[in-house]
Amino acid sequence: MSGRLAPSMTPDTEFFWQGCRDHRLLIQRCTDCGALRHPPRPMCPSCTSLAWETVEASGRGTVLSFVMPRHPQFPGFDERYMVALVELEEGTRLVSNLVGTTPEEASIGMAVEVRFEQFDNDVVLPQFVPAGADADAAGGTAGTGADR
């Protein structure tokens, strides 16, 4: 398994990546008005509060869009790896990989759930598999070259 370039982080965003290391998908929540937001930022756009906390997402969501970048090829990715925009059931969205399925089987609107993958350079990323998929059956990432 090859590595992925590690995300950069700031004090505004590092909780998300630390959450990934703990296998918890965290969403930033305004302490004052309760609004959720992603990507993380210091101020709540609903009420301008600077107070925030985090909540753990259920990890369940829906695919809003997905594509297969083919050119240029980057090291560590399969030839037709899938990048998806996922809307979590809590309402926020994030970009991730769709794994444990094929471009032919995947569809917009499909239900997915999160898995955490540790790459061999210690980067831990959320990855999404079809909802209800057996953890082992859904194995493989967009970057292992695993036979699916």
Add this chain to the structure above:
Amino acid sequence: MTAGLSRRAAICGIGQTEFSKESGRTELQLACECVKSALDDAGLSPADVDGLVTFTMDTTEEIDVVRNLGIGELSMFSRVPYGGGAAAGTVLQAAMAVATGVADVVVCYRAFNERSGMRFGGFASTLTSMPLFLSWYGPYGLLTPASWVALHARRYMETYGVTNADFAPIAVVDRKHAATNPDAWFHGRPITVEDHQASRWIVEPVLRLLDCCQESDGGVAIVVTSTERARDLRQVPAVIEAAAQGATFDGESMTSYYRDDLTGLQEMGAVARRLWSMSGLSPDDIQTAFLYDHFTPFVLMQLEELGFCGRGEAKEFATVENLSIGGRLPINTNGGLLGEAYIHGMNGITEGVRQVRGTSHNQVDAVEHVLVTSGTGVPTSGLILGRD
């Protein structure tokens, strides 16, 4: 509101280098050459210039343009952010300076070796650490402008039943117009719908090779002065009937995935509203347009945001016939960024000026008003140019 700016300033000079894949000289030299060429076209001298505007991404410092051309004192200089979204924005900055008396002659410039130097589509291959803006995308392999656009465009395709084949007319029209423009990289090399459909996937199932603009080396400059002064200069003035920039809530630069509606280009919608209200014109008044075409799907979405057709109707509107010379809305008559060159949209503004002057290699009949848009998927800008 901004109606006060309408028709106060005009583009009186345009200049460009050759468009190539390897200029063989520095970006600074390209900038100096195109600025000089634009001043020559206007019949002005470097001593007349008191303002300079460029992109935040441009590597050529204003003071280096001053030092090379022998320009005297500058009274204004500003830069516009967000890549190709800046193009028409530079002209807005210039027009505001001229209309308020802050400057008299402002030159907007953009020059780069985007093919032989740093390539936007290839920079990720050389990364050793992830820039902050890319950290939500890069680790998952969403590493190129094409892929950022594709993830957005696929939602549009899904919503309106659009397929990649619906993008072919944009590429075909651009290359058709480039074929008869001697300045275009693809001069004499038109393509067919079949060529488009046979080109390899860049981001499946959205973008094929022929949906993606070129990478180019070159420079373009534009001289802006008051409409009054422009009347006394060498060229037919291209009057700035409207100029607008637009940014909207919850956007990012090319990765605006967090808004409820992913089927439009909100920033272009904001620019469109300002252009129409400032000029008092409507889509029916436009004879030809330059629609920023870094990636073909966003040309269809622009047609909808600008009001040339309704939501989801662009795939019917955007036929080769409608978008060619003689059609309902001839677009990108220089060949666009796909066919002429990718000079970050500045070469669309110069083509708009040529259409107003009546000097395009692909001249549209009886041009009164030309629409020009800038980069999409980012905070952007637009212009309506017309006859005095």
